[in-house]
Amino acid sequence: MFPGIDGFYWTVGHVVFLSLFFAVVVTIMTTVASAAWRTVRDFRTKRAIELCWKSDFAELPESDRRCRHELAGKVISRACDNAFDCRHCGKYSQFAVLPATGLATALALNYSDDRLYHRGHTWVKSADDGTFTIGLDELADHLVGNPDSVEMPEVGTELEINQTAWRMKKNGNEIRVRAPLDGTVVGVGGSKEGWFLKIRPRLDPRDPRTLRHLLKGPEVHGWLSRELERLQLQLRAPNTPPALADGGVLMPGLMDAVPEADWNTVLADTFLET
């Protein structure tokens, strides 16, 4: 295999054959080393979180990847191809000026207009001191009820958008709540009024693009009505056909109330997990 080792001869055939072999081995090893090095680089530059989210996003069912303008009734049908990052969407301004045509019906859930919403069922509310408060929205809160355990980030933690902000456990299911925006954790609260984080955003909050990716107004209504419809289908009794909404109110602590449901799927759909 190498000069000096029994079996090696300085012949054309030997040298060509072994050179080809070593070239192949070096190519394979370089490929693996390159992938490993790029992985390390992505973690150093924090691009890893963006890659993970984009990969997770690509795995979401198409019904979960609808464009906000479809939710607001501005377009008939459009799947998002930008991982919900409206800040860098080339089509955003084209559709944003269109009139919203979605119908607003009472949903019996408290979704306040003073907050913005992330598709992973968190709300974002600005404070006068330039920070933002982040909490679980009403639907997620009704699902989870009182979690068995909560793992909140420490103050000072840097969060990237769509990264896991905090984890909860409920009835053996792990729930990962995605961060709705980038920033530094400056406060953590719980549990009477629900678990929440206070974040100082990395980008200038006065820049309209900083919060552009979050849902507001008629988009929230369109999104939420679809989420409730999905939930109704997923939580129906086994072997029963889908039924029309009966106008009832979502009860709190659904995970305890309907333990036999496929919570693995319901939670994945709700919190944008794969």
Added chain:
Amino acid sequence: MASAILTDSRLTDRKWIARGEERTSLSRFLLWLSPWAVVLAVGIYAAGLCLYYGLNETNMDNRFAFGLWIFLDLGIIALGAGAFFTGFLVYILKRAELRPILNTAVVVGFICYSGAVAILMIDVGQPLRAWFTFWHPNTHSMLTEVTFCISCYLLVLSLEYIPILLRNRQLRKLPSFLVFEHQLHKLVPVLAGVGTLLSFFHQGSLGGLYGVLRGRPFAFRAGIFIWPSTFFLFILSAIASGPSFLMLVTATVEKVTGRRLVPPDLFRRLGFISGVLLAIYVAAKSIDTLIWLNITSPSVGFAPWQYYIHKPFGTPILFAEIVLLGLVPAFLLTYRKSAARRGWLLSAAALACAGILLNRFVLTVQTLAVPTLPFDEFLQYTPSWQEVASFGGVIAYGVIVYSLSYRYLPLFAAPKGEHTHVSGD
């Protein structure tokens, strides 16, 4: 207590299955795996006997040195060619329409090659000294090229399998795995190119191995430069049968699971590719056979009829190999009307695969069975139970690995379409 454990197992199992994918219950899945696990266990025991006591556990001897195992090796390596060929078509020739079958092609290739390497380890024996072949290579031997290329290609297939493995629902939750998968996946075209080069040479060298056997006129062939014609015939036949085998595997999984896994048009495309290549192979094989029967063999003192007087290796085998399992499936796979019918298409694919297996069987067994010297007799060989059990073990290993991959990995992830319809469209 038992029911609680069972419920917990079911819940845990569900968490490893991709979201939105329907799979059979855990108990039914285990029931399906259990007979295969038994076959695998018996195969491992038989292989252990062969490794511990040596090849006298087999019915091979110094005259009949190649048997069931080498036939299995040649067969599954040919059928596993769908992996490198699909990668070549998708990444090098940019045939994106074959993407839905790419992952399953990699898994099938990985199973075929790892199974072949495992059985070669038993056949060659002394696996702890396997490194000798790399450290002291005999570069005049086709087998050295085969060993180097198959080892490297198995490494390539393992690397191509890793991104599929890391896309498992639980494994992908680890960010480092997911990012590494992403980066490795971006470099897969490089691996596909390397895999194509390696496969081209080892498929060829496996054929060349027979073609250079001057002492075995049944296999010996004239050729081009240092390569006998069997070098090129093996490459052609492997890339012709690979897509057909992928079709059969996918159709079997569709039948077992009762689900449509790939777009219907994909089978027709694979069938057409397989059919065209098979037609070229049959033409080349026919010309090669005519040259061998009329020129090569008489020049070394053998009249063609001498090969076919020993039953069951009569001329019907040659006819079956070239016409029934070559020309007929090539026609059925390429003819528009027959290719449009799933039954015909799959039957033709099965015939094509059977033809390639028959070719490998004939070259392995008939080559050694036919007498070559005046005092030789026609040799008969029946594999021992250890050989059959090891053979069965490799098949069971393949079924188990594929079943686990299908259950827990995204083998047939369909690309998600993007559509935009603006109000008023």
